[in-house]
Amino acid sequence: MILKPFSMKMDIEYRKFLEQNYYIVLKNNSLKRVNIKGINSISGSNNDNYVELREEDLINRRFEDLDIMPAILQNSEKSGISDMLKLRTGQSENESQNDILFYSLGSVFSMEMTDIVSLNELLSQKHRDGIDIIKDTMIFSEKGHLFEKFTANLDNYLKYLRNPSDFGLLKQMKESIEETLKEYDENPYDHFMLGLILLRPTRFYDEKRSAEEFCKSLHIAKEIENVHLTALCSFILAWISYLSEDSESAVKFSLEAIRSCPADIPELFYNLSKYYAGKGDAENALRTLNECLEKFDHAYAIKAGIDDDFMNIRDDFEKFIITIRDQEKKYLYNRLKEFGMIFRENTDNQKQEILEEEVRLSEETGNAEN
């Protein structure tokens, strides 16, 4: 499902926001949003002095429960769209394995899924070459054993994501990565994983340190010309910049990521649009959002419709939505016209005219026959 994205305009700190929004990976590789019981269990075991939350404390983020501009989506359509989107996280009767990747999730991706999706991306073929280069380099530098540690840490991280209440495992992982980095600082993936750990809402949460690790990873990724990792680091750094209310940097990092690998991460386009909207730049926000809708996923319109940052450019956003709705309407009608289905605007007057014409013709025929 599409969830209301975090916005700096919300009345909550990002860490607190994260503490009530967890996803876990199930055995069939589907993503499941954790309920209140799970939230308290995970947050309680990962944080000191955690005060348990109640259902009513949670921010309502489900698009089905929120007001959306009717030009985007009518209330009557919400359940149908929701059912359609569920398939992307694998939460359906279909038992087939899902790809937990940015592209396949599209607008269903939410920033609190960043580590789950990023690590799944690292396991995908497109990152395989980059990781192999690092492996060869480490073996060449007689640090092959450290690469083995990296893969063990990656496995552990994936294990942890299946059971995020296991803080001990997270701690062990963090320490192992830090030790590895002391010995060999040149593996961008170690920095990347550490950056992710530091962004989780645990005792280790540290936005600033996380940003430093991602910067290091980005630096090395650029050096070894790994475009996918470059894009991934820039994407997360843009988000951290946004959290630090540095919209300029957020835009800069996003543009850098798009330049590196434009077709990889739909969320990059959405977030860039959101950053522009947040600073009141309607023209760039809507241009980028339009690109995102056309290239990746029309449901990003719903996401933007419930995103507080887009309320910053509400009037322009509404006009934009009406325009693209009319374009789609025209497109559909033209397509149906190609099939010979031509529609007419049918007012009551026109109906009456048709009827009168028919009756007139009938009478004429009747008279002629008589």
Added chain:
Amino acid sequence: MLKIEFDPLRYQVRDGAYEKEISSIIDRIREFCKSDSFSGVLLAISEFEKLSMLYLRNLQDYNKHYKTNVEKLLNIKNKVHWDFIEPLTMFEAKIKPVLYEAENLLSEINYKENSKSEILLERISNMISDFSVESRLIDAEARNTIFNMLNRIRNRISSDSYMSYVTTADMTGAIEKAIELNSTQFEKIYLKCKNRYFKAVSDFENIKKNVRYSDAKKIQNHIEELNGVLESQSYNKFSMGLEKLIVLEKEINEYLKCRQETIVDKLRKEMSLLKESVWVEDWDEMNSELEKIIDESTKKCSSSKLNLDNFRIDQKKKEKKDEIRNLIKSIESSKNSYNPNIVGKLESLNNSTVSKSEFEKFKAGIGNLNSRSSFVTLPVKSSRQGKKIYYSFLSILILASVSLFVINNKKNVEHFEAQGEKYAVIVETLAYLEFRSGKKPDINVIRRKIMAPQDQFQIISITDSEVSVRYRGKVYKKSVRPIKK
């Protein structure tokens, strides 16, 4: 109190006036029967008769104005079996109000009102028919399926939201597939059936006069049956129609073949008669063209091109006549070369088989003479002796050409005369043999035994004393030898 009950399945009254009248008769019957008197029963019987007549009249009106039209309406509804929801297509917008009005008229408890629906229903039926051909949605089932698919889209977009439009791709894809499939079926089944049907009808029209009444009636029945199939709006029925068409085409083709053979014989005869009216070269060309046409028509089993319309026969006849006439004129106008015999012979060429090349050779000789003549008449200085030699030479040349032509023609005449005499002898021999065996000779039987061309040879008469034949326009007679007793 007399108890009268109606069987609702049989008592079919849907008109206020009838209802009222029937009720009043029934009231009167009740009234008459109330006294339980003889006169009351008699009066009641008379009312029963009235009731019976009235009910019969009602039933006729019921069937004519209500039942028939309701059945038509149901039939129409099966052909447009989907909900008409907004936004309406042009077709739906046109048909919906009329359909609604027809339904309204049929819901009235009044036969007069019911009857008004008939014209509307007819109109709707025509509209559906036109639309089904224009849109290629000729099959009612395919049409209903596709419009129900369209309704899914219309339901989706009824919210008029951005998401409603962008989530219709799979549905439009499904419609596209259904339309493609329908289009293929429309061409492969409906159009094929329709085109073959019309060809069969047209072929039948051409041969109708030559077909026996009973066969024509049978074929006509098949045609009417197939016409019904074409109106059926069902690919299944069209497919079955294609099978029926095979039978119909076979029946018609047999007659077409017979007709074709008759036409071919007639054309060959006509062509043969033309041989003397046109130049041989023209005739050869026309004859080979005719044979080609015959070949093609036989292959296609069609008589439509079996004619001599494009052969410009009159023009070719005129060409021959004109050229001969011009030459005659030119000879007649030239004092030096005029010879009545030559002119006579030239005139006879109009009815003889002559090639243009031979004629041209002859003409060249005459032309040469005339041009030389005019040349010599020119006032140029030349010796008298030279002129003499020149004229002598020209005279010899012309005489040689004319002689050659005349000799050639004479030889032909001699040859044909000998041939004619030979045929007369053959006929006489055959007739003699018949007489000798005590039979009367049959002209047709004897003619068939002689291989001479039909158009050139004819037996005029056979008597016990003389046979008379015509060969190439000339009559030859031969006495029949006496029978030895």
